[in-house]
Amino acid sequence: MRVWLKTLIIFVCLSNWYVPSSQAQDTLTFSMAQNAAPVALAVRIVESAYDQLGISITKLPMARSRNILTASSNEVDGIIAGPKLFDQEFPFLTRIDVPILQIDIRIFSCNPDLLDGNSVTQKRWGRINGARLLSKYTEGYDDVWLGDTFQELFGMLKLDRLDAVVGPQIALDIYSNHDDRGCIEAVGGSLGQVDFFHYLHSKNGHLVPSVTRVLRDMLDTGKIKEITDAFFGPNAKKRPMPGELEETPDIPPSSDSATQGFN
Incomplete structure (x- = not known):
């Protein structure tokens, strides 16, 4: 009787402690820089990827500097999109190594x-x-x-x-x-x-393989191109301005690379 009771107690405790990953990760919050033109398209692509994983996302538009500070302070689950600059200067962000737009x-x-x-x-x-x-x-x-x-x-x-x-x-x-x-x-x-990538906070490292797999499949199968074409197509719905939710004699650049950052 005591053994049975002890087993029942352990089972109940473990049941309350364990939450399936699909349930624990049913909603993620991503920050997005206000007035950054590529974000409007990136949102469509990222939403499609997480929809395939059964995860809904919430977008949090904010000023550019606040966008990074918020991610670094663990307030959000990542950033919708940014250039490679982010993984060079902000080690708490993990780049999903699939370019989602250029x-x-x-x-x-x-x-x-x-x-x-x-x-x-x-x-x-x-x-x-x-x-x-x-x-x-x-x-x-x-x-x-x-x-x-x-x-x-x-x-x-x-x-x-x-x-x-x-x-x-x-x-x-x-x-x-x-x-x-x-x-x-x-x-x-x-x-x-300049290529743009999706970024996850390091606390969500367990999601990197699955998100990478889905985005890679979307790229290889032409799904990202399909979303991009629909975004710019003649029958596209009126697109939100950047930051809104549905939300030659060439100029000689400096010696820095073109991926120095658009953030």
Whole structure:
């Protein structure tokens, strides 16, 4: 009788202590940098991946600096997407080694002859405040406006308050879905392409193999391309501005690599 009672007590204790992984991980919270243009597409891809794993995710948009601090303090389960910079400078983040999207850095202007001549550095430039990947392209320039959103920067271009804006092509694509792009066009060649990856906090290391497997399968089978095509396609729903939830004489870059960071 005593042996049976002891066995029952142990079983009840273990039953209360053990929670199946699928139940314990039914919801994850990921931070996402506000006003970072690639995030809108990355959210669609990451949501699809976790849906296949039976895990729902919650998005937490915040300022760029706060985005990293929140992940480092264990408040969230990871970051929706970012460049390789993150795993170099923030060891508490684990990069899922499958590129989920690639951004193309361009110069935008209403003046197709912007890059002609020798006065490029004296033009009125604009870029997103805090985006280190973009800052190197205007380093040493005389007049650089640091905007909070691409909506602000492109609006200033159309009003002739800026001569040029540096940013990813996806930023203009998303803007054009909400507003008339007017005279704005990309000028000159590409300044570089940067791959973006999904990141998990190190506390979720047990999820890395399964998330990697799903994202790799999505890449190999064309599912990521399908999501990307639908995102940009003519029949796509109106896309959220970055940070919202449903939420040439080329400019010579510095010696840093193009993956220095877009965060």
